[in-house]
Amino acid sequence: MNEYAAVLIFLFVGIGVVLFTFFLARLVRPSNPYKAKNQNYECAEPPIGSGWIQFNNRFYIFALIFVVFDVEAIFLFPWAVAFGQLGLYALIEMIIFIVILLFGLFYAWKKGVLKWV
Amino acid sequence: MLQYLALASILFAIGIFGVLTRRNTIGILMSLELMFNAVNINLVTFNKYIGPDNLTGQIFATFVIVVAAAEAVVGLAIVLLLYRNWRGIEVDRINLMKW
């Protein structure tokens, strides 16, 4: 249980430091709000429209491709942990696996999915 | 052990409820993920209490995660098609075929 106590202490100290700095800043800084200061910050330009816009759904396709490759990486973890005992056999299998995944990426690329039209 | 299984069954039930009642397709897909993850909790729990030295349950869970991701991606791609054809993704509008 002692290790967890350390985590808990760390957590409280972390929160405490952040709160303390906020409090300190509040004490030191001048309070002078005006209209321009209260606006949303967007690269020094006045913001156009709401922040809640619909993203272009081209992002969506990238996201889909990402999800597949991201989750397939889960197989790498057990493989990496047991790599020492598995040896060459597993290395070759993993290479085949990754080549198949790469083929998928290559196909998507060639089909023009990754192009920003 | 029982509390983990109870958690899994509650999650599973929430997932079923979500699939049956949600109108938004994305919501349905999320509920499906919930069901798959309930199964994962089950598998990992059984693995821990039955034979911790044998990783069958955890391997099974790994495969379930990957397959669920593949299923979700196909689902999201179909959602994209829905949006293109219907300009909306509410399931109760998608009912061209009945009986």
Next chain:
Amino acid sequence: MTDQNWSILIPEIFLFIWALFIFGLDLGIKRKNPKILGYSAMAGLTITGILLAIFNGGILFKGMFQSDQLAIFFKVIFIGSAFMAVGSSFDIASEKIRHHRGEYYGLILFSTVGMMFLSSASELITLYIGMELTTIPLYVLAAFYKDDKLSVEAGLKYLIVGAFSSAILLYGLSLLYGLTGTTDIVTMKINLSLVFLSYGKIGPGLILAMIMVIAGIGFKLALVPFHMWAPDVYQGAPTPITAFLSVGSKAAGVVAFARIFVNGLIAFASDVMKPLDWGIIVAILAAAAMILGNITALRQRNIKRMLAYSSIAQIGYVMVGMVAASELGIASVGYYMFIYLFANMGAFTIATIFNDKTGSDGIISYSGLSKTSPIFAAYMSIFLLSLAGIPPLGGFAAKYLVFAAGIQAGYTWLVIVALLTSVVSLYYYANIIKTMYFSAEEPTIKIHPSFPANLVLLISVIGIILFGIFPGPILDWALESAKIFAF
């Protein structure tokens, strides 16, 4: 680790690489020669069949993958259904899916690989992976007409129901794993028997697990009451895919069911096990499927929907053989699926060609077909009569065997239901034949299928007639394959 008999995996590996090759080919050839992809898919399936004849028999990965007679028998059905689905796709491939032909054929092959794995799986993880590899490409294929609302709707419905059912199936499998501590089906059987013998009872967990597994696989098989998706998906999906769904994916469900229940949980299929007897549950579902499928099919105006309800009923007949859980029962299931392959693929191929020509799936638009295209009207009649079970076609022998197995196992009431409902089914099958031959309307349409579609039709007709008159070789093989369950 390496001292295993890898060669039995060669057909699957080959088909998988061939599918990747087709994807690559699609990138390479652009659209100069549209037919080459289809022909190469057919060639790949043929080579896989030959490889299957050479490399079989044995186990791999400590029994996770076994290439026994049952697996090979069903693999032939899967390869055959994929071959026929590809063959009947040529017309739509040149028109409706011009830009995605490679994906279309490649995904059919992926799905076939999944079915082949599924039929070889003697262990729950492999079984689950095989099942998902079967269905995930099918979700995509069902929604393949991207701008056709019906097809997209079919894809969505199939996806939601498919994922829902696999979640339920998985929950059941996880409970089975929890109850037995293993995912190997044979070890599972032994462990369950040991627990049963030492305590004299098994808790409600097993009942829950069995109900969930039945529901999960029941969804894939479109058994009543898990059938609601089937008509919509069958109607909306591209017709060759519908055919592939109704034969390939169903046969896959059947083999998964046989592996889990007839092999793993066989001990619980008897009256002694009252609350745990899965046989009676499945028998009731089968009866419901036959009654509801046949009666609802009566009022369908769309041929794809009618065939969907008819296939719901057909799976009911298959389940009669399954609940018999005997050597004859499993053999009759195999034989039934084999004949069903020819009859259903043939009927759907005609529907594909017809839809391609006329853009209509209505039964009424088939009127007068016998005058313009007598050969295809005759083919269609043969397929439908075989589905109805008229001698001397294959469907008769198949139904006869299934009923015999049912009676032998003491399910007389179920066989009576089956007999009565097949009389009902004759009405709607004959209705189409009547429309084709005796309609007063002037015929307008003449159909000219492409060469591969013609080939598929010819194979189907020959298969139905030949194996109907001489059921011997297939039946012997099916009996051989049923031996692996050691009843």
